[in-house]
Amino acid sequence: MTTLAEVALRAGVTPATVSNVLRKRGKVGAATRQRVLDAVEFLGYRPHLTARALAEGSAPTLALMVTSIANPFYPEFALAAERAARKNGRFLIVCNTNEDPVISRAYLDQIAGTLSEGVLVMNSRIGFDDLHTTRARGTPVVLCMWERPDVSPGLPCVAVDFFAAGALAAQHLLDLGHTRIGAIIGSQPEGVQAARYAGFCHTLKAAGVAHPAQEARFTRDAVQGGYEAACELLTEHTDLTAIFATNDLPALGAMHAAADRGMRIPDDLSVIGITDIQLARESRPGLSTVAVPTDAAATMAVELLEALIESGGHCETPMRIAPEPVLVQRASTGRVRS
């Protein structure tokens, strides 16, 4: 590999001067600068590509903005997105917004279009106005897992049919004979997990199974949120035989709540989630869930973003639909107790 010293030798300058030219620091005359850049080019010195990309404002990175990197789903998605980005030599940088709109805005202002050629947005609490502003400045934005394939968000997106996911989970519990089913929703009623709950309710209603509002809890999308919600549900409605959670983390919390009350899963209580994160496979008992196409959605989001970058922001199909969710039955669901 060519070294900085070899570039300096060829250009007849000090290594510090080469560094200054590449990083645009210090004062270097135009002729010297050109000599350094020629030597860099001739020797194929590596940082050159980056230096040029930066000079042209097109560093080869994509930014992935996530709400909370502590939620284990996001790292799984990030891994898949990174693999897709690397195919075309791009890097993925992960920006954690901590659910803070101010931090989100700052990332967009600081990174979009400068450090990164494009932005993937994952369930972030970023205002759509901010995303439109970023787009208007010429940086493509893709929403990664838009929850409503039937409604355009007004931005390029990859949509996942989460309504169908909720419906599949409900149908699975109905097939096992459950009719007394509590629900834990990992967002507020109008939040990002509303479509999943709507699919669940729709399927129960179509089957003529009652689901009173007091048997649902809206909570944080976390193990502890699910734990607390399940404790309430199991205390107040002792005849529940199953719990549906709109995400795997609260579903795992519901399993812990049942275990702490001495309930056996699935003999005393069936539990099902949505997503199929690694923890769902690794928990004991294994968590039944509706798997969403994380890898496929990540790949499609990167491909859509790259298409937008290449085309200057134009795209004929700004919404791409990810493959359908599928039921994954494990040990946490069983026939209703008699």
Next chain:
Amino acid sequence: MTTLAEVALRAGVTPATVSNVLRKRGKVGAATRQRVLDAVEFLGYRPHLTARALAEGSAPTLALMVTSIANPFYPEFALAAERAARKNGRFLIVCNTNEDPVISRAYLDQIAGTLSEGVLVMNSRIGFDDLHTTRARGTPVVLCMWERPDVSPGLPCVAVDFFAAGALAAQHLLDLGHTRIGAIIGSQPEGVQAARYAGFCHTLKAAGVAHPAQEARFTRDAVQGGYEAACELLTEHTDLTAIFATNDLPALGAMHAAADRGMRIPDDLSVIGITDIQLARESRPGLSTVAVPTDAAATMAVELLEALIESGGHCETPMRIAPEPVLVQRASTGRVRS
């Protein structure tokens, strides 16, 4: 907030020209360029800071390189590091190396010193040569959780006394009466978790408790790695009453292995890990562990890196020692079975 259009109006150019100047794209005459930059400055247009920072090669970001973002410890560390970085207005971008030295090198070449002012390195399989090269090019590097406070890595670092962590875990099991203890190490014998295992062995030896080599397994730092190792240990050594794992993930796998064999925890088997990740608190039973100072180490690493950035790479105390690990007893450890 000032808009691009207002800048364009004041400079007497089109918004596209303002954008070209800020992103250094297209051909813009020097006088026009200056007029645009003056307008940007006068109106306090936001992207200006970034544009200038980029022009000066000092974008306000730090890069955190992690081996595998899918390991839940790294997001926890990243959150803490981000909080610390944000205090001084810097952003943290997370780069996942996937344990691949080639990707690691590419990140260093592409990002260090250009996109990022400094690099935090976490347990990555990056060759030290590559890190020294990065440093030599003028970009400070800090190793985040160096495992040996007694030995300098030759690079600025925050050290955590993992030998002490292993010793604490061993002492806890000894205090509960265990003398037949299997060990699961989440790395190879010379790998990053060797110091933890050395502390464990040292404490057992000091207490006169035998620990034959065949009662240890070196495996992947993952739930599944611990699961498989524990299955082997519990099959081959049926008199083991406790398992020590050098990390929480394999410890959780050991708990699953015991559960799958119908063993009760802690009545039939005690299990202890190291780190105290969120999953340790959320598992059932809760995992006893030795907590390492994740938040403190992350904060110290960012502060050290920022000190190096401010000082041009010089620092009087290139190794900083994080607070001591502490035992956290939960429900997975108990008195030895009689």
